[in-house]
Amino acid sequence: MRETFIDDIDESRWDLTLMRSGAGLVLSSASRDGESVDVSQSSVEPGDDSGTLWLVQGDDRRQARLAKVGDDWWVHLDGHVSCIRVAEPGATRAVTAGGGLVAPMPGKVLAVMCAVGDAVEAGQALMVLEAMKMENRICAAVSGRVSAICHDVGAQVDQGALLIEIEPAGDD
Amino acid sequence: MATPEWQEGAPSPFSKVLVANRGEIACRVIRACRELGLETVAVHSRGDANALHVELADEAVLLEGDLSATYLSIGAIMRACAATGAEAVHPGYGFLSERAEFAHAVEEAGVVWVGPPASAIESMGDKVAARRLMRDSGVPVTPGGELSESDDLPARTHALQELAARIGFPLLLKASAGGGGKGMRTVHSAGELDAAYVAAQREALSAFGDGTVYVEALLETPRHIEVQVLADSDGNVIHLLERECSVQRRHQKVVEEAPSAAIDEETRAAMGSAAVAAARAVNYLGAGTVEFLVAADGSFHFLEMNTRIQVEHPVTEMITGVDLVQEQLRIAAGLPLSISQSDISASGHAIEARIYAEDPANQFLPAGGRLVVWDPPVGPGVRIDAGVREGDDVSLDYDPMLAKLVVHAEDRSSCIERMTQALTRFVVLGATTNIEFLRDVVSHPRFAAAETTTDFISRCWPEGWSSDAHRDPGPPAAVLLAAAAEQLALHRTGVATSPGAALAEEDVGPDPYNPFLTLSRSFP
Numbered sequence: 001m002r003e004t005f006i007d008d009i010d011e012s013r014w015d016l017t018l019m020r021s022g023a024g025l026v027l028s029s030a031s032r033d034g035e036s037v038d039v040s041q042s043s044v045e046p047g048d049d050s051g052t053l054w055l056v057q058g059d060d061r062r063q064a065r066l067a068k069v070g071d072d073w074w075v076h077l078d079g080h081v082s083c084i085r086v087a088e089p090g091a092t093r094a095v096t097a098g099g100g101l102v103a104p105m106p107g108k109v110l111a112v113m114c115a116v117g118d119a120v121e122a123g124q125a126l127m128v129l130e131a132m133k134m135e136n137r138i139c140a141a142v143s144g145r146v147s148a149i150c151h152d153v154g155a156q157v158d159q160g161a162l163l164i165e166i167e168p169a170g171d172d
Numbered sequence: 173m174a175t176p177e178w179q180e181g182a183p184s185p186f187s188k189v190l191v192a193n194r195g196e197i198a199c200r201v202i203r204a205c206r207e208l209g210l211e212t213v214a215v216h217s218r219g220d221a222n223a224l225h226v227e228l229a230d231e232a233v234l235l236e237g238d239l240s241a242t243y244l245s246i247g248a249i250m251r252a253c254a255a256t257g258a259e260a261v262h263p264g265y266g267f268l269s270e271r272a273e274f275a276h277a278v279e280e281a282g283v284v285w286v287g288p289p290a291s292a293i294e295s296m297g298d299k300v301a302a303r304r305l306m307r308d309s310g311v312p313v314t315p316g317g318e319l320s321e322s323d324d325l326p327a328r329t330h331a332l333q334e335l336a337a338r339i340g341f342p343l344l345l346k347a348s349a350g351g352g353g354k355g356m357r358t359v360h361s362a363g364e365l366d367a368a369y370v371a372a373q374r375e376a377l378s379a380f381g382d383g384t385v386y387v388e389a390l391l392e393t394p395r396h397i398e399v400q401v402l403a404d405s406d407g408n409v410i411h412l413l414e415r416e417c418s419v420q421r422r423h424q425k426v427v428e429e430a431p432s433a434a435i436d437e438e439t440r441a442a443m444g445s446a447a448v449a450a451a452r453a454v455n456y457l458g459a460g461t462v463e464f465l466v467a468a469d470g471s472f473h474f475l476e477m478n479t480r481i482q483v484e485h486p487v488t489e490m491i492t493g494v495d496l497v498q499e500q501l502r503i504a505a506g507l508p509l510s511i512s513q514s515d516i517s518a519s520g521h522a523i524e525a526r527i528y529a530e531d532p533a534n535q536f537l538p539a540g541g542r543l544v545v546w547d548p549p550v551g552p553g554v555r556i557d558a559g560v561r562e563g564d565d566v567s568l569d570y571d572p573m574l575a576k577l578v579v580h581a582e583d584r585s586s587c588i589e590r591m592t593q594a595l596t597r598f599v600v601l602g603a604t605t606n607i608e609f610l611r612d613v614v615s616h617p618r619f620a621a622a623e624t625t626t627d628f629i630s631r632c633w634p635e636g637w638s639s640d641a642h643r644d645p646g647p648p649a650a651v652l653l654a655a656a657a658e659q660l661a662l663h664r665t666g667v668a669t670s671p672g673a674a675l676a677e678e679d680v681g682p683d684p685y686n687p688f689l690t691l692s693r694s695f696p
Binding site: 005007014016018025027030032037038039040042046050051053055062064065066067068069073074075076077078079080081082083084086106114141 | 318359470541542545547595597598599600602604605607608631639641646647648649650651652653654655656657658659660662
């Protein structure tokens, strides 16, 4: 699986490919601003807490703490905190198991671009949420039919609040 | 509620204390009150309705409106006092703590003021008058002088030039009513003087309502060393040794320690005596701090007296074993000090680091956000005085200090190591803080060498501070971790992602004794 990230320090754009290995992931390739770079042997293993990961490089095992706020991953490693943005174009893909969309951070509903009963495609922008003066597009995670819109324009929503429910098309 | 036993026979007993503050100091005072068997009343703005100090207090009173109608409103706080039947008021630091009219209002309402008499606040609040008083009491002051406000501007600028010629450059212009660096200007040459004076005066007028400015010689690379004093109503005045607070940014302290590594026993004793003399000169009562600038040659000069508890009071508590806030409350009840000068000695070394919600890589500008993760270090000799907890939003309406991390160890070098480790383990996610910068301060070779002068930060980082988190040619560790977290869908799982926990969820259900289950914590 390939993911694009932006490092907040120098705004470099990184594309990383990680391969599953047991419960963890191994870094297999990386490119910076489109240019491929050599990668050292690195893997990441889940910790015993949902906000903890282990970075393993050779004999070196370091514990990291992570939290996602909006599209940003906050990463604490060895006393250093980085903020890494997931660079999917403007979209937040915070999804609940049933295909519902939840607020990635507290904010205000700026616009609703769908109505109950609409057929929507995965990736389609359905709502705009404003938080900390930043606009976040809330996009459908799955294709299906909008079964509920939980908040109107102007509503203040808490982090994790259910915004839109989608009945997935087909079996799941 | 009856007055606690320790107040038996006290001249002015009280059982309920209103804390006219917010943040960590409000929490600190509330806890001290609770240990002494006193009830507490918090006051808060609407935005602070869910703040930690409100949760900790026995009662809370909502004050409606902006800053001037809430934490800075004498009227609103006095009404809260009357409504709750509070018999004493603790002002904390900042806000109204050094406003003589607040002390007056409290005393006039027949309520006990946990602080010095209004007259002492007035004497020390007027920096120009305080300088004169200290000089007359034999306390050394920095060479300098005052300008007569009755003169017109041309006459004043003329007097200013004469004064500057006598003192020499560089010099400092300071607001008489000032503090916190407002209304302060450094002047390096005669040419800059007039413009700097006008700017300092304007700033002083808007910040304090008083445009009086005075002139002081600027000591080259001084240290900021202050002495803690305690005075009771029987006339006992003692000092509790010194704190060094030289590491500052924008004239605000960042790291403080006790004792100072820069002064010898002779200077320590002389500064202690001078501080006691300063307190006596204003008939001081309660806890106060006499600040000095110490020049490279070891000479010390009175800077100002803070007539309240200080932010950095914990380092003194750690090395002396005296609870300063509890002493304040005893003194306010009219009881004599529980300790004498001979009881005071330093045990080990203590360092405090102020945790600010600010971006040290961007001129220390305040930064907002939510404390999605707030996980301070714990361990022997580690103390946290915090005003926030996990999940709190960082308010940009107030001072950006979130907490103080204080460590104590047997000597300075082990104390530095303990602080370095504690800062490394301090995890805050969701809001930018200065934690990594603080670690770089205490682990800097110049800090280890006690080269802590007030220009420490600009000397160590002349181009501004930035993180030196190692940067490999390959992808940064944080990017790799974020990618893995995204792929493992770390943010979508409320419970542990380890296989054991997943199994526990599916097969066993929520069994509280299941060893594979960890406490569930949900992340955005």
